[in-house]
Structures are given as structure tokens and as C-alpha cells.
Amino acid sequence: MIDKLVGKIKKLNAPIVVGLDPNLAFVPEHIQKKAFDEYGETLEGAAEAIWQFNKAIVDAVYDLIPAVKPQIAMYEQFGLPGLEAFHRTVEYCRQKDLVIIGDIKRGDIGSTSEAYARGHLGPVKVGSRSLYGFNEDFVTLNPYMGSDSINPFINTAKKEKKGAFILVKTSNPSSGEFQDRLIDGRPLFEYVAEKVNEWGSDYVGECGYSYVGAVVGATYPEQARITRKLMPKAYILVPGYGAQGATAKDLLPNFDENGLGAIVNSSRGIIAAYKQEKYAKFGAEHFADASRAAVIDMQKDIASVL
Numbered sequence: 609m610i611d612k613l614v615g616k617i618k619k620l621n622a623p624i625v626v627g628l629d630p631n632l633a634f635v636p637e638h639i640q641k642k643a644f645d646e647y648g649e650t651l652e653g654a655a656e657a658i659w660q661f662n663k664a665i666v667d668a669v670y671d672l673i674p675a676v677k678p679q680i681a682m683y684e685q686f687g688l689p690g691l692e693a694f695h696r697t698v699e700y701c702r703q704k705d706l707v708i709i710g711d712i713k714r715g716d717i718g719s720t721s722e723a724y725a726r727g728h729l730g731p732v733k734v735g736s737r738s739l740y741g742f743n744e745d746f747v748t749l750n751p752y753m754g755s756d757s758i759n760p761f762i763n764t765a766k767k768e769k770k771g772a773f774i775l776v777k778t779s780n781p782s783s784g785e786f787q788d789r790l791i792d793g794r795p796l797f798e799y800v801a802e803k804v805n806e807w808g809s810d811y812v813g814e815c816g817y818s819y820v821g822a823v824v825g826a827t828y829p830e831q832a833r834i835t836r837k838l839m840p841k842a843y844i845l846v847p848g849y850g851a852q853g854a855t856a857k858d859l860l861p862n863f864d865e866n867g868l869g870a871i872v873n874s875s876r877g878i879i880a881a882y883k884q885e886k887y888a889k890f891g892a893e894h895f896a897d898a899s900r901a902a903v904i905d906m907q908k909d910i911a912s913v914l
């Protein structure tokens with residue numbers, strides 16, 4: 609799957625992942641109204657609204673991008689109907705040949721991680737059958753609980769030729785509270801980066817990059833300079849561009865000398881583009897066209913610095 613991801617990035621010249629984070633506040637009134645007319649103001653109604661919103665955006669951008677990153681929290685907030693919308697979104701993106709990064713940030717004791725790995729990377733045994741639950745291509749993982757919380761995902765990923773992105777240095781304002789704490793004179797995130805490099809060292813694709821990647825926030829370019837060196841084989845998923853304030857030049861330290869090695873996420877900046885002044889001319893009716901215009905602008909912006 610890392611080879612498919614890198615192949616698509618090269619072909620489209622677009623190291624971009626569109627984050628499908630469909631908060632109801634981003635869903636235009638006309639879509640909400642139609643869903644609520646059919647299902648009422650219920651969890652089912654909300655799930656239908658976010659599914660229709662996602663579908664329109666995917667239809668508008670799938671030919672421009674290699675990957676999507678549905679953020680499971682945005683679906684979980686609507687309970688079981690929300691999780692159905694998550695699954696539906698994953699399946700639809702697969703039909704569009706997009707690489708799917710499930711942003712699930714899991715990690716637990718080994719036996720529990722095994723169950724998460726089966727559920728998200730699959731399959732799970734049911735009697736004589738092996739069935740897939742959510743079936744993403746990559747998942748995001750939180751490494752706080754150590755190797756035995758990560759290994760089940762890597763073992764499942766190896767069998768399935770899938771992968772994972774592990775949190776190393778996150779984009780949020782408080783990320784330094786723990787991640788920058790010095791241990792023997794070095795920040796914790798450097799130890800995690802070295803571990804990610806080790807976890808992925810014997811699971812490398814033909815492209816030269818590992819199936820075990822890392823998350824490094826675009827909001828911390830100085831730290832990215834260090835992590836890029838500590839994890840030479842890790843593909844880096846870079847959130848923080850756009851809505852969180854990072855700019856194209858902040859992304860640079862995550863890329864290698866060939867302009868590969870990183871894929872940049874934008875969620876609100878793309879899916880809610882129609883709410884920005886720059887794309888206001890599209891209006892809420894044409895929100896998906898605004899998303900397409902925002903993807904094209906993001907691609908040009910990144911290409912201008914690589």
C-alpha cells in the first residue's frame with residue numbers, strides 16, 4: 609500500500625491527503641434539510657447529511673488526490689449511524705481508488721490492539737469466515753503504551769500489505785507538554801522517532817519507504833528537521849497546514865531531496881473551503897466545487913516550495 613500511495617503521489621504530483629472531518633457545522637443547510645426531512649433531526653439524519661456531504665466532496669476531488677483521511681471522531685459523535693457513515697465513506701473512497709488513512713489514533717494492551725487491528729485493517733474470524741470491518745489501508749496510532757501496543761497493528765499490516773502512521777510530534781499547541789520533555793538531554797519525540805524507524809525497518813516497499821510511517825505536525829518545522837533524519841525510511845503524514853496556520857514553507861523539512869517522503873493533510877481548509885472569503889463566490893450550493901478549487905490551490909502552493 610505504501611507503493612500505491614507513493615505511486616499516486618508521483619503521478620498526480622500531489623503529496624496531499626484530504627481530511628474527511630465532516631462536522632455538521634460544515635454541512636450546507638440544503639444538505640442538512642434534505643437529510644432531516646427524510647430521517648428527522650436524529651443521529652440517522654446527521655449521519656445521512658455527513659455521508660451526502662462527503663460523497664459530493666469525494667466526487668469533486670478524487671481525480672486530483674492520492675488519499676483521504678477520514679477522522680473517526682467526526683463520525684463517532686453520531687453514534688452507530690455515524691460509524692455507518694464512516695464505513696460507507698471508506699467503501700466509497702475505495703471504489704474511487706483512493707488510499708484510505710483511518711485517523712483512529714489507537715493503541716492499547718496487546719490483546720486489545722489486536723482487536724483494533726482486526727477491526728480497522730482486518731480481517732476478523734467469524735466461524736469459518738474471515739470478514740473485514742472498517743478495512744482502511746493505513747491507520748494512525750498513538751505509541752504512548754509502547755511496542756506491545758503497536759506490534760499487533762504492524763503484524764496485521766504486514767499480512768494485509770497495509771500500513772500505519774505513528775504519532776511522533778503532533779501539531780497541537782500543547783504537544784510539547786510531554787513530547788518535548790527531555791530524557792537524558794533529548795526530547796521524548798526523538799526517542800519515539802527512533803522507535804518508529806526501528807518498527808518499520810524490516811517492512812519497506814519497493815519505493816524505498818516503509819509501511820510504518822509517522823505523524824509530524826507542520827506547525828513544528830524545526831522538530832521536523834530532526835525527525836526526518838531520525839526516520840529516513842518513514843513516510844510522514846503532516847497535519848497542521850491551512851486551518852492550523854502552517855504554510856507551505858513549514859512543510860519542507862518533512863520532504864526528502866526528491867520532494868517525496870511526506871504527505872500533507874488538510875481537512876477544514878478543503879472540506880469547508882466554501883466558508884472562506886477566498887472561495888465565497890462558489891456559495892454553499894457549490895461547496896464541492898470550492899473544495900476542488902482549494903485542492904488545486906494547495907497542490908500549486910506545495911509544488912511552489914518543493
Ligand SMILES: O=c1ccn([C@@H]2O[C@H](COP(=O)(O)O)[C@@H](O)[C@H]2O)c(=O)[nH]1
Binds near residue numbers: 629825852
Ligand atoms: O498531530 C496531529 C495529528 C492529527 N491531526 C488530525 O488532522 C486533522 C487536521 O485537521 P485540519 O482541519 O486540517 O486542521 C484532524 O483530523 C486532526 O485530528 C492533527 O491535526 N494533528
